[in-house]
Amino acid sequence: MPRVGAEPPVEPHTLTTRFRFSVADYVTALKVSPDGRYCALGNGSGELFLIDAASGRVLWRELAHGHGLLSLSIAPDGLHIASCGQDASAKLWNASGELCAQLPGGHSWVEQVAWSPTGDVLATASARRVRLWTAQGVPLRETDDLPSTVAGLAWHPDGSAVAAAGYGGVYICPVEDRKAIRHLRWKGSLLSVAWSPNAQVLASCSQDCSVHFWRLNTGRDSEMSGYPMKPKALAWDATSTLLATSGHSTVTIWPFRGKGPEGSKPLQLSYHAALCTQLAFHPRTTWLASGGQDSAVVVWDPGRSRIAQQVGYLDDEITALAWQPQTACLLAGDARGGVACWDV
Amino acid sequence: MKKIPVTVLTGFLGSGKTTLLNRILSENHGQRIAVIENEFGEIGIDQALVIDADEEVFEMNNGCICCTVRGDLIRILGNLMKRRDKFDRILVETTGMADPSPVAQTFFVDDDMRDMFSLDGIITLVDAKHVMLHIDDSRECQEQIAFADVLVLNKIDLVRPEDLAQVERRIRSMNRMAKVLHSSHAQVPLSSVLDIGGFDLERAVASKPGFLTPEYPFEWAATFELPAGDVILSLDEGPDASMDLVTIALSADEDATSPALCERALRVWSQPALRCRPGSRIALGLPQPVTLDLASAGSMRYPLHSPSGGRFALYTQHLPTEFQLSLQHQQVRLAPRNSQEFAASHTHAQDVTSVGLHSDAPIDGERLNQWLSKLLREQGAAIFRMKGILNIHGKDKRYVFQGVHMLFDGREDRPWGSEARSSDLVFIGRSLDRVALQQGFEKCHA
Numbered sequence: 001m002p003r004v005g006a007e008p009p010v011e012p013h014t015l016t017t018r019f020r021f022s023v024a025d026y027v028t029a030l031k032v033s034p035d036g037r038y039c040a041l042g043n044g045s046g047e048l049f050l051i052d053a054a055s056g057r058v059l060w061r062e063l064a065h066g067h068g069l070l071s072l073s074i075a076p077d078g079l080h081i082a083s084c085g086q087d088a089s090a091k092l093w094n095a096s097g098e099l100c101a102q103l104p105g106g107h108s109w110v111e112q113v114a115w116s117p118t119g120d121v122l123a124t125a126s127a128r129r130v131r132l133w134t135a136q137g138v139p140l141r142e143t144d145d146l147p148s149t150v151a152g153l154a155w156h157p158d159g160s161a162v163a164a165a166g167y168g169g170v171y172i173c174p175v176e177d178r179k180a181i182r183h184l185r186w187k188g189s190l191l192s193v194a195w196s197p198n199a200q201v202l203a204s205c206s207q208d209c210s211v212h213f214w215r216l217n218t219g220r221d222s223e224m225s226g227y228p229m230k231p232k233a234l235a236w237d238a239t240s241t242l243l244a245t246s247g248h249s250t251v252t253i254w255p256f257r258g259k260g261p262e263g264s265k266p267l268q269l270s271y272h273a274a275l276c277t278q279l280a281f282h283p284r285t286t287w288l289a290s291g292g293q294d295s296a297v298v299v300w301d302p303g304r305s306r307i308a309q310q311v312g313y314l315d316d317e318i319t320a321l322a323w324q325p326q327t328a329c330l331l332a333g334d335a336r337g338g339v340a341c342w343d344v
Numbered sequence: 345m346k347k348i349p350v351t352v353l354t355g356f357l358g359s360g361k362t363t364l365l366n367r368i369l370s371e372n373h374g375q376r377i378a379v380i381e382n383e384f385g386e387i388g389i390d391q392a393l394v395i396d397a398d399e400e401v402f403e404m405n406n407g408c409i410c411c412t413v414r415g416d417l418i419r420i421l422g423n424l425m426k427r428r429d430k431f432d433r434i435l436v437e438t439t440g441m442a443d444p445s446p447v448a449q450t451f452f453v454d455d456d457m458r459d460m461f462s463l464d465g466i467i468t469l470v471d472a473k474h475v476m477l478h479i480d481d482s483r484e485c486q487e488q489i490a491f492a493d494v495l496v497l498n499k500i501d502l503v504r505p506e507d508l509a510q511v512e513r514r515i516r517s518m519n520r521m522a523k524v525l526h527s528s529h530a531q532v533p534l535s536s537v538l539d540i541g542g543f544d545l546e547r548a549v550a551s552k553p554g555f556l557t558p559e560y561p562f563e564w565a566a567t568f569e570l571p572a573g574d575v576i577l578s579l580d581e582g583p584d585a586s587m588d589l590v591t592i593a594l595s596a597d598e599d600a601t602s603p604a605l606c607e608r609a610l611r612v613w614s615q616p617a618l619r620c621r622p623g624s625r626i627a628l629g630l631p632q633p634v635t636l637d638l639a640s641a642g643s644m645r646y647p648l649h650s651p652s653g654g655r656f657a658l659y660t661q662h663l664p665t666e667f668q669l670s671l672q673h674q675q676v677r678l679a680p681r682n683s684q685e686f687a688a689s690h691t692h693a694q695d696v697t698s699v700g701l702h703s704d705a706p707i708d709g710e711r712l713n714q715w716l717s718k719l720l721r722e723q724g725a726a727i728f729r730m731k732g733i734l735n736i737h738g739k740d741k742r743y744v745f746q747g748v749h750m751l752f753d754g755r756e757d758r759p760w761g762s763e764a765r766s767s768d769l770v771f772i773g774r775s776l777d778r779v780a781l782q783q784g785f786e787k788c789h790a
Binding site: 207 | 395396398400402403413415416418420423424426428454
């Protein structure tokens, strides 16, 4: 006999698979073009794949970076793809797979690459240095060596500056050469960085099991600690009011409204059976996707419910996650090279 | 998933790290090795991937020494593990002046590193010719020696045997846990530096009997049944110009290697020594040590005399093998009834030491946990390394552990089976209080 008042367990719906395929090795990067027509994937063997987002057909593949592709970024106009990796270079490709330019990274791995939102500047990070290039790959600006290796890179939403996170804080490097670099100091090791879409807050995951953020207009910073493990995933919603984080199987969402999130209780979303490693908010709605070491991809609607809405599975730890909003689908890659596209 | 072993190579500039690294890489072992280096060395081997990294030491949790890690390793190794064709082994070469703590702690502190890798061993290259120039003043030099699982005394072709013996005694006194290898041009068997296993205290115990027993001023004890009159103590020239000897007359049920007799020998040792030149007759059972002069070339003979013969204990300052020591009667070599080697004692007053604790009594797991937690909380910064094999009361399996500063990694090991159950613990650190450690450990008896 059911107990009075007990909520019946709600099993989430299974996501409908649009297509699946394999890139044969750890998916290190997965991005969807702004028009939603294709997605670009990189793997641990250093290959770059361009995939038709509707059918899953491979448009082209290239061995882009021997030893491993580390990051990729698609230009806002969708005409160029930038990739980087352990061969100490970044590369510029057109959508037909032709190599347009090769950007050197010194002796070290090029670990980060990111197009500015305006599309006219490309940023790369290699060891302690941030380099800015034109859309054609001509050098624009290069920082001196920062105090530590750049672990995360993110553009200001208006494209005027790029933020580089590492040990000792975040460095905000303006595109304009004459402007000085701003240092947001923090005594720990920061692993990633993300601007809120309204450009008012910079958030970072920290090695010492916390999430750190700065309000840029006041310079005031706060630390959200208590994660059981070092947080690996960080995502802002489109309205800049929700910051999703995870350093656990639970997804923790901090509300940025009123005086919050300081002093407020975060929203906790539980479904994953192991550490959540990937988070992505839908670019227009309030939907949130999460991926974990349990191979699960979960779709949430945190504005309305704490219950998992839809679930899909790959075969290994989820290592990349991206929305394709035009036809409402979600793409994910795993540590064995499995890739799935689900209709949401 | 099987954890990937990580070997750390430390040592001062010029001690031979790169030579050893090249040897490991060029050997035909069929393993895929990734090397993390701090500067571009002269390495160019196809089967290995060499990655250049800046040593980035990250302080965590308010700069506590025990929480420093190598941020570059976390990032690089995390990325290397994404490949389909995984590596069989990782080698990390540190800069000459590096403190070994952060690199070792990286594999205990970071969640991902702990899940994917195991610290197989810290190999410290020691320049046998030059190490004595730094050993007293350089904290880095002392810490590199203290942290080692294997100490490779390199460039032995450039030093005299007596100087080498002095260096070896010195480094052994600082780190009694490590295996010591001699080499020139870093020529050591790879099996002695790879797959040594961070937990492997057992090998050290097995290869050096008496390794964890208390320290005595002698390295060898033996029980002999001697005839009346003279027996000849014969020695060749060796690493030292002299050696002390203590002899004690035993009753029939006494034994030179027993703790009680070793304590008696220790008391005799504290008396002023009598100097003797080769050929001079020495009475057995003197209440003072005898300093044998060994400065001459070739074989030296000392007649040892007792009027009525009987059972005697002999204690020598150095190992018999160092001087080809033997005892003869009428050209017949006499075999001891029993003998035991002891670890070299401290030859210098110094900071970094090892303390070995042994117990045959079973240990109460809970009390041990409390004692170690408190000890590491209060003295973790001064304790560099710690290893143990424990006989926990009520458990069928051996408990093995290793620690780096305050960090601790332990697990149940194989069952004791028919093996004699006992516990061994070793601490290596600065200004360790042996008596307090011994007392603390004894309180953990079940």
